[in-house]
Amino acid sequence: MTAEPTTLTPMRNQKMRQNFSLYAIYRVAGVGGADDEEFTNPLPFDIAQDVGIEDVSSLLRADTFDLFKERMGVDSAKRLQAVRCALVHRYEPKAFFDEYKNWVGEEVFDQKSSELIYNLAACLRLVRPMRQSALLMQGGVRDDGTFDVQRFDHPLDFHEVPEVQKFFALRNRDAEELRNVAPEFLRAMQGGFWKFRMAVQFHELGHFQSLQPKARYILWASAIESIYTTHNREHKGSLVAKERIKWFLGEQTSIYAPGDISSLLTDPQVTVGAIVDDLYEVRNHVAHGDRVPNRFFVDVSRRSFNGGITRFEVLLEAASFIIRSSLLKILREGLLDHFADATQAEAFFGGKGLTLSEIRKRKKLMGNA
Numbered sequence: 001m002t003a004e005p006t007t008l009t010p011m012r013n014q015k016m017r018q019n020f021s022l023y024a025i026y027r028v029a030g031v032g033g034a035d036d037e038e039f040t041n042p043l044p045f046d047i048a049q050d051v052g053i054e055d056v057s058s059l060l061r062a063d064t065f066d067l068f069k070e071r072m073g074v075d076s077a078k079r080l081q082a083v084r085c086a087l088v089h090r091y092e093p094k095a096f097f098d099e100y101k102n103w104v105g106e107e108v109f110d111q112k113s114s115e116l117i118y119n120l121a122a123c124l125r126l127v128r129p130m131r132q133s134a135l136l137m138q139g140g141v142r143d144d145g146t147f148d149v150q151r152f153d154h155p156l157d158f159h160e161v162p163e164v165q166k167f168f169a170l171r172n173r174d175a176e177e178l179r180n181v182a183p184e185f186l187r188a189m190q191g192g193f194w195k196f197r198m199a200v201q202f203h204e205l206g207h208f209q210s211l212q213p214k215a216r217y218i219l220w221a222s223a224i225e226s227i228y229t230t231h232n233r234e235h236k237g238s239l240v241a242k243e244r245i246k247w248f249l250g251e252q253t254s255i256y257a258p259g260d261i262s263s264l265l266t267d268p269q270v271t272v273g274a275i276v277d278d279l280y281e282v283r284n285h286v287a288h289g290d291r292v293p294n295r296f297f298v299d300v301s302r303r304s305f306n307g308g309i310t311r312f313e314v315l316l317e318a319a320s321f322i323i324r325s326s327l328l329k330i331l332r333e334g335l336l337d338h339f340a341d342a343t344q345a346e347a348f349f350g351g352k353g354l355t356l357s358e359i360r361k362r363k364k365l366m367g368n369a
Contacts, residue, residue, distance in 0.1 A: 018141040019093050019106075021113040022056060022086040023121040024134035029169040031084075036263050041172050047087065048182040051120055053175055054088040059147045072154060079133045080152065085170065087124065089117050090141065110138060116186075120178075122204050123185040126324045128174040129207065131166065132159040160210040162316045163309050164260055171259070181331040188336055195339040196330060199226040203323050213316065214286050220319040221283040227326050230342035234355040238280040243359050244349055245322060246273050248329070255314075255321040268302040275318045282315055 030038030044052035065077040091113050093106035114136060135153035142148050160166070188196045206219035228244045229236045251273030261267045278296070285292045296315070300308035330336055338348035349355070353362075 017092065018090055019110065019113070019139065020088055020090050020141055020147055021110075021117045021136065021138045022054075022083075022088045022147070023117045023136050024083045024132070025053065025085040025087065025124070025170055026130040026132060027169040028085050029171045031169075035167075035169055035171075036259065037171055039170055039172055039175070041175050043085075044088070045175050045179075047120060047175075047179050048186065049089070049116060050091060051087060051089045051116065053170075054086060055084065056086050056088065056147065057084045059145065060149070061146055064147070064149050076154065080137070080149075083134050083137075087117055087120055089113050114138060119186060119189045120182060122189075122200055123182055124174075124178050125204070125207060126185075126200075126327055127177045127181070128168055128170060129161055129165050129320065129324070130168045130170070131161055132208075159208065161207070162320055163304050163306065163313050164256065164317045165320070167262065167305075168260075177328075181328060184331045184334075184336060188331070193336055193340045195226050195341060195345055196327065196336060199223040199323060199327060202226060203320075203327075213312070214292075217282065217316060217319065218286050220316070220323060221279075221287070223323045224319065224326075227323070227330075227339065228349075230346055232342065232346055234357060235342075235346050235349065237356060238284065239359060240354070240356050242276040242280055244354050245276055245326075247352065247354060249322065249325055253325075255318045257321070257325075262305075265303065265305070270301070270314065270318070272318075272322065275315065278311065279315050279318055279322075282312065 028039040029035040030040075041053075044054040046052045060081060060083065062081070065080050069077045091109060093109035117136065137147070137149050137152040139148045139150035161168070189200065200223075202219045202223035206216045206223065209216035209219060224245070225241065228241045228248075234240075249272050251271065253272045254267070255270050255272060255275060256267060282292055282296055284290075292312070296312040297310055299311045301311045301314040302309045330339055335348075338344050353359075
């Protein structure tokens with residue numbers, strides 16, 4: 001959250017009260033599902049900047065959403081009322097006059113809080129994407145500690161995710177990873193790191209396109225392009241993107257991280273190197289308005305609890321994995337400055353010999369070997 005100006009005039013005799021912003025977490029591991037592991041971290045679990053993961057089941061009163069049932073429907077109200085775990089930011093909205101004698105009202109603090117919690121929710125989706133049936137809520141904290149919800153995002157229909165993510169829940173390692181990468185993620189989203197930020201934005205937009213799979217696909221393809229290519233001829237195109245993905249993530253890396261596939265199912269061992277050609281073939285068909293070959297919607301690439309999973313669905317799973325793994329690696333390894341803009345990205349990949357001409361040269365030599 002942006003710091004207040006150093007020179008300010010607070011309102012005299014202003015009674016300090018606490019407000020909150022929360023963003024619902026679908027489920028924690030071991031609660032309401034057949035998970036291979038259980039979430040055991042004590043709550044609240046601190047994340048960053050007065051934000052923690054909290055159990056809010058006792059903080060939302062039974063009648064919290066009664067006034068809204070008639071307008072938005074009983075089922076929607078039940079989804080809001082059923083929230084048990086959430087990212088929660090607590091803050092004091094202290095209105096003040098800034099150094100230029102401009103009035104800064106409480107709504108500014110509310111906006112900054114919502115921006116913070118939205119960003120951390122986006123970061124959590126990189127770490128552990130999950131279904132979403134409730135979103136942001138804001139309001140005040142009553143004297144007894146319960147939440148007086150005053151505004152909220154109207155929940156969409158139950159929000160679906162790619163097949164492999166339908167069983168995802170928050171694990172201990174996810175909460176710990178979120179805490180580790182959150183400071184650098186917030187620095188990225190508040191600074192001029194536009195290639196990184198655009199990739200995050202496209203990932204978020206694609207996540208909320210469950211009713212339009214091709215829209216999700218092209219948005220996630222755009223996120224990958226944002227990370228791995230630029231407008232420069234030496235730094236764009238399918239060949240360049242595929243070679244960079246394989247180099248950055250590892251050609252033999254599975255698109256299913258440990259714990260993604262249930263121990264009750266067979267891991268198909270689909271690697272980054274084995275899937276990028278299909279990933280970009282479909283990307284090019286969709287982007288250029290061509291009919292996607294039927295085999296992508298018919299051929300079964302793996303099995304799930306719900307039956308056979310088609311190649312197209314596995315490609316969506318692969319796109320999600322590539323985006324999330326790439327962005328998290330950038331955060332973990334201190335590479336953010338290389339993804340600020342096209343110039344920085346071109347220097348980074350160019351320094352690794354991953355320009356179009358260098359890639360073609362290597363492939364020609366390999367073909368002649």
